Amino acid sequence: MPYLPPLDDFRLILTHLAGYPALSKTELFAEAGAETAEAVLTEAGRLAAEVLAPLQRVGDRQPARLENGVTRTPPGFGEGFRAIAEGGWIGISAEESSGGMGLPLSLATAVNEMFSAACLSLQLAPLMSQGQIEALEHHGSDEMKALYLPKLTSGEWMGTMNLTEPQAGSDVGALTTKAEPAGDGTYRITGQKIYITWGDNDFAENICHLVLARLPDAPAGTKGISLFMVPKFLPDEAGAPGAANALRVVSLEEKLGLHGSPTAVMAYEGAKGWLVGAEHGGMAAMFTMMNNARLGVGAQGIGVAEAACQMALAYAADRKQGRAEGRGTIIEHADVRRMLATMRAQTYAARAIALLCAGALDRAKAGEAAAAAEAAFLTPIAKAFGTDTGCEVAQLGIQVHGGMGFIEETGAAQLARDVRVTAIYEGTNGIQALDLVGRKLADGGEAAFALIDKAVAEAEAAREALKPLAEALWQAAEELREATERLLALPVAARGAVAVPYLRAFALVIGGQAHLSAARHGGAERLALARFYLLRMLPEHQGLLAHVAEAGEAGLPTADELLA
Incomplete structure (x- = not known):
């Protein structure tokens, strides 16, 4: 089905949440103002919709194969990659001295998401080159940079x-x-x-x-x-x-x-x-590649989630089944609307977290000292929650389709199959959570508390106009603060048993901040989705934080008990 780039979401998040206007006023990114950002997003969206999206089903039905030692790629993939390369998209955030555009990673992350939504199998190719480019920029010799970087950014190699x-x-x-x-x-x-x-x-x-x-x-x-x-x-x-x-x-x-x-x-x-x-x-050097790839892989999960949302919405708006008032299609059924709202709300939250992470990395590169710690803390959250979102939303997309979701011709099943590995590679999501409660809390929680403070500030800013939603976010943020304090009191070795629920709870709170911001600055549709997220999805954080309250491995079966 056609893919529609979520440009309004990108504009809203970059402008009102991720601080892009201030970033574009820094000396490093002075050439990347609002006009440039709009042109980049619009053109990348056009390429994703018109060139890459038609390759999605081709790659699944005519897979890559090895013939007599030669790797044969699906029809059109070579042309699709060349379109990406000729547009300069591989080197969008690479240094200009290497042949790149030198644009903020914020824009690169949005572009990567759109390409992933259109055709994840192909988008993996430029993502690999982007990770290598960053590794060479940081660790390669001058001779190696001179030889490899221009060819990698151009897509020749x-x-x-x-x-x-x-x-x-x-x-x-x-x-x-x-x-x-x-x-x-x-x-x-x-x-x-x-x-x-x-x-x-x-x-x-x-x-x-x-x-x-x-x-x-x-x-x-x-x-x-x-x-x-x-x-x-x-x-x-x-x-x-x-x-x-x-x-x-x-x-x-x-x-x-x-x-x-x-x-x-x-x-x-x-x-x-x-x-x-x-x-x-x-x-x-590996961690340079991996950190680049972790944010990129998070964007991949979000891209697939967006594709699943669009596919499910289109199907639900057209499918007639049962007794439905209004439009006469299944989108009128309450549980279908619950699933669609969950898909859209979670995808928006994950998108916002990824762009917040990218924005922090950009600010750190532009010289803001505190931004580096924020970016480091957000990276495992962006990767894990972004890819979990991709997996969960793709599965919900199948459920919305009903029996047709289990039939390959719709393409809904392909999205679930394609995205599943993103929660595994570049460090499994369990490893991301361990990193979060270990290395990323080694500062005594300073970065964590700074992010919680930003959520609280958003709640305070919205308290007068959106009181019930603001209070929901404020309460969740303060409960997250208390859980973080309890977690810091545990030995690092004891935190592993609660790492995954803690990461997800943190993501839910940041997602609440993003939705409240959208409700303040967007239209009626934004308010409706924010209300659903903050009042029906955000409360899940309490059950997640209950794991932390159990203090380490309390209540967790031993290996012998599981094997009994």
């Missing part, structure tokens, strides 16, 4: 991330891929990597793999990991793709969804590579 091995998933420190010095400043990389998104394709001139590996006598665990650039084709003296490197695609994974995206098992057989960053400094 594509980037990947090679982290996972059969025995080393979330436990990255267990990897065994080896890197032997060749004596000429290069290294020979040997090992196998799995789950490599867009590990190969048939339209890019070169595929640039960032590979985690161990140098000889490296320390065990994560302290002994280094990062290497290992291209598919070795650049010649002119920087053009030359001889084939000693690497190959062993197979493409057969997956639940994302069939248009080739996920490769890669074999490195003494492949030539170059060190990125310092020896044993691979984790620092």
